[in-house]
Amino acid sequence: MTDEPLFRVTSLSKYYGSRVGCEDITFDLWPGEVLAVVGESGSGKTTLLNCMSTRLMPTSGTAAYRMRDGTWRDLYRMSEAERRFLMRTDWGFVHQNPADGLRMTVSAGANVGERLMAVGDRHYGNIRSTAIDWLGRVEIGEDRIDDQPRAFSGGMRQRLQIARNLVTGPRLVFMDEPTGGLDVSVQARLLDLLRGLVTDLGLAAIVVTHDLAVARLLSQRMMVMKDGRVVETGLTDRVLDDPRAPYTQLLVSSILQV
Amino acid sequence: MPTPVVVSEVAKSFTMHLRDGIKLPVVANVSFSLKSGECAVLGGPSGAGKSSILKMLYGNYAVDEGQIIVSHGGELIDLATASPRMMLRIRRDTIGYVSQFLRTVPRVSALDVVAEPLVMLGEDRDGARDKARELLARLNLPEKLWLLPPATFSGGEQQRVNIARGFITAHPVLLLDEPTASLDAVNRQVVVDLIAQKKASGVALLGIFHDQDVREAVADRIIDVTEFAAGKIAA
């Protein structure tokens, strides 16, 4: 294994006063790898996600990212301008609530095109055809390109949010409960779409979810968190089929069988 | 003949933390090896730990003790300690697996389910689909089903999709967990032929076959799992 990871988190901790947000998290993520972070609410998975995506500054620890030019950068030592540039080019962030990740009052096309314009694309025709292409890839009809996401269903909004994030060809996407709040049938479609996109584009992704089925379908590797700490980690099917930590066993045994 | 898999003194037990931490021993002191071009069959009654051994070999179950050495691209890797990432590579390149049940993905056609392992290995999608068609035809899966997602298929149809998916690649090691359980005689024979073909091309196979006829047709030797019963050493 001579190739390098894409993202490297070392001893990451975040405390809110004396309360633990997340503690001593260490892992590497390789290009094209999908890591699921699971745990119940309050387990620290969202704190961890926010620290990793630099939306929150950790109390201690480092997170390093391998830039497109191959150099390693410590995320917490980058300037805000560099971080924000990274976030809208090489990274994506899919929010649980699409309204947090979309501009609800501009058209679907502009939502998808914004990142392109942000990196200097100044050709309307190109931006629009790229937007149409991406809407198609997330199964939104070309005829909806000038509609505002306010007029979209929850599932469509979420797909639009995904297109908006992927249009610049990011290498790493953070997802926060990407299927939360959606109907089961809509969830299945979205998961399937995500799975296809992640495979086709070779994306690395960190998916935070409390839904083990989502983790099984999307991820190769899994990290189980409880009280801010990682209690178990490994191949997703290994963790789910042969859970070893008491808490993981509880989680797995709590899945409703259909 | 090369020996791509060597299992030595492997033990596996389950600790049930939700049941006051009781320990359920499954197997202990498991030792055997697999040679290229042979098909070994795990024998023994249900509950003896045949499936557990297969799953440890695939990294699906953790290994408590011992070593499972696999020759992966010229390197010898111990599956008991391999990183998840290494395990994924071994699954992609070295060890194939035909499970008893197909874990279906919504909206992916049977054809693409079968072609996927080849695509993962870098083969172009069209070529992979051609090979998938060939295999599905050989397994007598009605052509009208090829473009449908297998979720709604019957047990036998799903199993044939699963077999095709497992056999499409040229993995040097292939694990078979009751691949013929819900097949009719004709298709069982197809599987027997496929296994013979794999053997001829130097693949090491390890399987569980409850079907007496199939077992006799494919097995070069039987590994008696009862010898690895966890109680034996303790007793």
Place this chain on the structure above:
Amino acid sequence: MNIQATDIATYNFAYLDEQTKRMIRRAILKGIAIPGYQVPFASREMPMPYGWGTGGVQVTASIIGPDDILKVIDQGADDTTNAVSIRAFFKKVADVAVTTETEKATIIQTRHRIPEAPLHAGQVLVYQVPIPEPLRFLEPRETETRKMHALEEYGLMHVKLYEDIARHGHIATTYAYPVKVEGRYVMDPSPTPKFDNPKMNMSPALQLFGAGREKRIYAVPPFTKVVSLDFEDHPFEIQKFDQPCALCGAEQVYLDEVILDDKGGHMFVCSDTDHCEKRREDGHRGHMAPENESRASPSSSAGPSPRKDGEEEAPTLTPPSPRPLRGEGKGEGQHQTFEKSREAE
């Protein structure tokens, strides 16, 4: 007692106290030093409602001196309520000379227009600004827009132009058309028609912008690059009028549509009244110019601001241009006021 009473009755020069003027001048200097950057300032209460030019008035009050000659225009016209009031205000509180002639003015306070006559070095153009933040309508959080300016994240500005093209087939923004100043800050040029945007580029005059309610001052120093944002395949264009001014025959100027009667009669005349008058004094005639030229004044028949089909509504944040169709008598009266003020020079 008497002395005190006199002191109370007397305004400080140019209304604002000296400390306030110092504060505003510092903001202006900072604005000039960072072209296009919005400098916060402690906007004072002025004896007029917000939206009537409180920002512009404070800027003018802070830079005006006894020797300055002030011109005030509102949508190009010198004779509207807003313009007349502000001019009268400074005559009273600063005792300065006023003019309607672009050429002669040293300070021109404007609402929504840049004069047609080229400005020259030494002149200062003071804009009244309702909303200084060009990103406001797309990103309502001030904390975020300030960060976007700081980090030069201006993709959002193009999102607005994209939306225009998607909806109208062309960039339909016709006023307050965003510009980039000296290759750095994106700036709202105040609700001037985009027709005037090219005049801002490399202008020899100093351009100052005051937003009273929003408490922001920004500036474009003389000879600064001001570029209107656009797309490669939808380049920036100014409005074009398919007919010349009905009174002075001017082409390539910004025209107002004037309603003549209730039967659909209308004409297009220069929005810049001074420019129109000058041309007619020089003998230029449009097709509807009256025979007796001495009585003619475009301002006596001003109407609502121009609007081309498919274009956006004129800005409504500031009060609508107080330019009613008025009777001859009233028009004459105001006209006379101008004559007087000109005589005063």
